Amino acid sequence: MTVQIGRPIGNCMGECIDVTQGQEGECMGRFLRVPVKLDITKPLKRGTKISLPSGQQEWVDFRYERLPDLCYNCKRMGHIMGDFTFVDEVVKSAKDKPYGSFLRVIHDFVKPWSTSPKRARN
Incomplete structure (x- = not known):
């Protein structure tokens, strides 16, 4: 996972604040920590489908x-x-x-x- 993939995922949940990454810009393998500002009056999302750079569709659990x-x-x-x-x-x-x-x-x-x-x- 990368920051470029993390930001759209975060914005799908709410307002993406940041994508947590290591010192060299890497993320945590298959996982991302994405602080998001949520509208708590709306139901939480369980996940979303994203399009990978390869064009493949993938489901992401939140x-x-x-x-x-x-x-x-x-x-x-x-x-x-x-x-x-x-x-x-x-x-x-x-x-x-x-x-x-x-x-x-x-x-x-x-x-x-x-x-x-x-x-x-x-």
Whole structure:
């Protein structure tokens, strides 16, 4: 992946702020970190199709860091499933719910506790 591919992907999600890259301009292999300004009143996107320089069409999955409460039913942030005050026909008739916890980025390398040694008491 390259910055040239990352910017249009970011703009598809919202307003692309940047494409994170290494010191030599490389990205993270098949992955990109693209900070994006999102309109939180609209449903989140699961992904998009992009055209590669070779002309081939490819589906790109989106993952979101620091994602707050997300309703998997209406695809909007700020509440969880069943806890919304608006209901439209699309939400009422939704049989398959293509949204789930897989949209969240989970960092396995972050430990939730400190590993520093304890001080001895005298």
